[in-house]
Amino acid sequence: MAEQLAAGPLLQQTWRDGPDSGHPRGYALVAAAVGLAQAGVSSPLTREQIHAAHSAYLPAPPPLPEDADRAWEWATKQRSGMAGLLVPADHDGRWRAFDYLTLPGPLPEAVWNAALDPAFAQDHFDVGVMADKADRADIAETAWRASAKGATPPR
Known part of the structure; x- marks a missing residue:
């Protein structure tokens, strides 16, 4: 437990530096998962669900984002031997954001939707x-x- 708590600030800083370190899409993927969790979604997320909300977090003006595979590699890479920014939520290939990560400010409309x-x-x-x-x-x-x-809500 102590090791996981110690890794939290490192992961938070790595994530916050994502756009400036050449990983704007990786940052946005993690932000989408964090945003969905903050919106009340506790279900594990598929890659497609994360992709659906990630564009709301691409920096403006957007730098040339890395390709999706490189972004996923950055977002899921284990750091400090503990966890990635996105961690496996089950054995079916679904994900959740590392629990320590949070977003300031209001959530974008795309995340609520x-x-x-x-x-x-x-x-x-x-x-x-x-x-x-x-x-x-x-x-x-x-x-x-x-x-x-x-039922499901109307769009």
Whole structure:
């Protein structure tokens, strides 16, 4: 446990330096996973789900981002012998962000919309709670209605 806590600040700094160290897409992939977690999604994420939200975190003006394979390699590389910025969540190739990582400020609209994806139906109640805390009544209502109906929210 102590080793994991010690690795947290190093991973946070590595992630924050991503765009400046030639990994803007890698940074954005991790930011998308962190953002989805902060939006209330606790389900493991597929690469496709992370890709769907990552463009909201590409720096503006965007530098020439690295290719997707190189970005994934950077985001999942183990550092300090402990963990990567993205860590395996199961044996089916799904991911989650390292627990220590957080994003400041409000979440982009693309992340809230991705959190309402039908694949996260089991998380919609929690997404509603987090949206309510973020003063996003529109997202909270949509998520809670979907959760109450056991259905997916309208887009």
